[in-house]
Amino acid sequence: xxxxxxxxxxxxxxxxxxxxxxxxxxxxxxxxxxxxxxxxxxxxxxxxxxxxxxxxxxxxxxxxxxxxxxxxxxxxxxxxxxxxxxxxxxxxxxxxxxxxxxxxxxx
Numbered sequence: 001x002x003x004x005x006x007x008x009x010x011x012x013x014x015x016x017x018x019x020x021x022x023x024x025x026x027x028x029x030x031x032x033x034x035x036x037x038x039x040x041x042x043x044x045x046x047x048x049x050x051x052x053x054x055x056x057x058x059x060x061x062x063x064x065x066x067x068x069x070x071x072x073x074x075x076x077x078x079x080x081x082x083x084x085x086x087x088x089x090x091x092x093x094x095x096x097x098x099x100x101x102x103x104x105x106x107x
Contacts, residue, residue: 003059006049011058022054026061032085041089045082052083069104 003026005011017023022043025036032040040063043054052064067083072090074080075097084090087101 001062001065003061005058006055006060007058009058014059017056017059020056022056022061026063029063029066032066034088037085037089038092041084041093044084045093071102071104072098073100075099 003014003017021039025032025040028036040054044051044063044067047055049055050060050062052067053060053062055061064083066085068086070082070084070087070090072080072082072094074094082090087103090101091098
């Protein structure tokens with residue numbers, strides 16, 4: 001899936017984002033490094049627009065094809081359903097506060 005416009009107002013052309021880190025992650029999403037996976041999960045966890053995509057300048061970069069579903073028991077917050085590339089990125093983001101991580105079985 002390609003990046004898509006998710007706002008009603010004018011946005012810069014998609015070509016203006018081609019040098020950004022999110023564009024690099026999106027174009028190489030099947031071969032992400034550990035640092036990129038951790039950065040992707042951080043971006044997914046801190047944005048309020050989408051749980052499976054990263055917004056940039058009015059464009060949404062969907063990563064649903066590489067994300068897996070996990071149930072995470074986070075200290076002080078309880079169970080949460082998250083989408084992440086792998087368990088290691090969840091552990092890196094929560095820094096020891098993820099008490100248990102369960103992968104949702106695929107069909």
